[in-house]
Amino acid sequence: MTDDAMDLRARNKQATREAISHAALRLAIEQGPHGLALVRVHDIAEAAGVSSRTYNNYFSSREEAICGFQADQSRRAGQALRSRPADEPLDQAVIAAVIELYTDPEPDKAGLRMIMLTPALEGEALKAFSMAEGPLAEAIAARTGADPERDLSPAVTAAAVAAAIRVAGRHWLTPGTTDTFATILRHALSCVLPATPPDDPAAR
Amino acid sequence: MTDDAMDLRARNKQATREAISHAALRLAIEQGPHGLALVRVHDIAEAAGVSSRTYNNYFSSREEAICGFQADQSRRAGQALRSRPADEPLDQAVIAAVIELYTDPEPDKAGLRMIMLTPALEGEALKAFSMAEGPLAEAIAARTGADPERDLSPAVTAAAVAAAIRVAGRHWLTPGTTDTFATILRHALSCVLPATPPDDPAAR
DNA sequence: CGCACTAGGTGCGTATCACGCAAGTTGTGG
DNA sequence: CCACAACTTGCGTGATACGCACCTAGTGCG
Structure with a gap:
């Protein structure tokens, strides 16, 4: 594919x-x-x-x-969300998509550690993770039917999701962490996603 | 001070x-x-x-x-939140702090535009905005009483807030936008903060 | 099946750049 | 008033990013 x-x-x-x-x-x-x-x-x-x-x-x-690899992977975030069933609630779809994208092959800890914890790479790492934002925002907008030009929520949510993934990664790399990356991701994402209220009054 | x-x-x-x-x-x-x-x-x-x-x-x-200026300002985010009254709900405190920090002097549009919309500066710009995350996370943790070492939510929330600010800035720079930066900020932040409807029984 | 076309790869030359080093200058504390 | 520490500066150097021109391989057409 x-x-x-x-x-x-x-x-x-x-x-x-x-x-x-x-x-x-x-x-x-x-x-x-x-x-x-x-x-x-x-x-x-x-x-x-x-x-x-x-x-x-x-x-x-x-x-x-x-950081090229991370960047490439981030670019696939939108596609990952789009491939979720359309009737799935947004939060669940995002969580499932992200977890699939970031755990299909469990990330190489050494690589992630290098990328995320090396000061000199900080800028590029942020850039790499933020590359998910655009496609994700479009995919979210497509799912919620919001107009990305007028409504901030898709873009903000996408950026928040990308940020959550980043924090989750950093936490996963913390020595002494035993949880699965998937578990941590789920936790982090649930902090920034509207907790499945059947319908979201995003209009204004 | x-x-x-x-x-x-x-x-x-x-x-x-x-x-x-x-x-x-x-x-x-x-x-x-x-x-x-x-x-x-x-x-x-x-x-x-x-x-x-x-x-x-x-x-x-x-x-x-x-991007030095942006970075310096971001570093003040934690302090801004701490200076809010302690009995204020988290979301309102964050919103108020951020708005005060980013609109006390209305940002220089030319400068922001340069920083946020120049591809070559993308990495540094992200770095600059992300510098708010650490202090903000600490301030949030201090306010909610969460242990930053065990609970992801302060760090995730802080990162999401920083991301929202970034998106709000980008939107504010969009030609044809008439809203105040404060207004846009409020909107963006309300997308990522656990909405505190009139009264929220539990802090979790 | 071969040819013109275009995208991609390579070598070279160059303008900057980041940073170590060591000396000079300006605050700080006793 | 003095010794110490922090900061600034000029110089020298290894490395880098990129424009330019040429060469190679993949593509589409007659």
Whole structure:
């Protein structure tokens, strides 16, 4: 579904992007959060099997490359919500969609830890998670029938959901946490989602 | 309150920081979102009356300098909430605090527009707004009596509030918007705060 | 089946940039 | 008035991002 329906070119492009991003994250993990500066662009490109110049065609900074995977995943949030049954209440649909998206393969803790807990990556990490907001907002609006141009609630809810996912991730990485990521996600999301009142008077 | 209680050094330091940040934002606005690359570090330093090297002692990138003001303001969010009367319901207190913080001086639209709508600044802008999360979460926890280590809700709520502010800002900048920023903020925040209808029996 | 077209990859050159280092300058405390 | 600590600054350096021009591979058409 993701790599079908694309011509060879687009497929290769996506593959290269993932190769670079994957290599960047792997090298970053190897060096640890402190030696991030030691990960040279040249190394990333080499590990990914492309030239340094090509690397720069895909990402305009080390940080962006390292967080590329998260960004790609966030972009799928809208689609995940749309694939939920239409008669499901918004909050349940969002929770189910998010949990499916973020636990289908349980996230790589080392990678997440690197992305979320490295100060130098903070900006890009936030950017990566916030990439879910646009698509999510559209999907939410489509579901509630609200007009995104006039009603703030879809955008705000989407942003809140993205924020909740982020906080949940941070909590999941906290040493001593035993709960499943899914459990934590459910908790976090329930803090920001209107607790299923049959119909939401979002109009005004 | 903010510049008293600091010794001369700290005061000068803050002043320098603001001078640099202010100069950076001003120059960025002058060049517009497209010519951001034309704003050289040297220019910023010169406009702020410091050396390029000193500039780098305060900010490690042009982007960070430009968003410095927003970041500083975000840091005050926790304090703003704490200064609300203790018997005020959480949602009202948060709304009042945020509105006061973000409308005491009505934000400079040009500056906000530069910060929020320039792609190259996206990461730093998110970082700037997210700086409210930590202090806000603590203030919320202090108010609800929740233990931030065990309960996600303070952190999630804080993050959601920050996100709502961000979305509200974006909406306020949308051409054709006539509402006050305060009004928009109120709307956005009410989407993510547990609505406190006239009386709410339990705090959970 | 081969060709023109276009998107993507690569090498090179360059303008910046971030930061370590060490010396000079200005507050602070005794 | 002095010794200490914090802050500023100029210099030198390794690394980076990106424009430009050329080359390669995938695509669509006759």
